[in-house]
Amino acid sequence: MPPPDVTVSASMAMRGVSHVINRVRLQKTSDPHTLQAKLRFSMAGAWTIHIRYDKSREIDVPLKVGT
Secondary structure (H helix, E strand, O other), X not given: OOOOOOEEEEEEXXXXXXXXXXXXXXXXXXXXXXXXXXOOOOOOEEEEEEEEEOOOEEEEEEEEEOO
């Protein structure tokens, strides 16, 4: 089972400029083992997804967003 109160955000740095997608709460799905959220990326490129759970634990996952 996923932990309660899981949030996700994303960030990227390109040519000295940072882009951040604000933190959103992951929502339950019909599968009790799966959570989901929608993020809107402002541009293609290499982003880092930040998943926070249990109030202080965080996992960073690289993601390449295409055009």
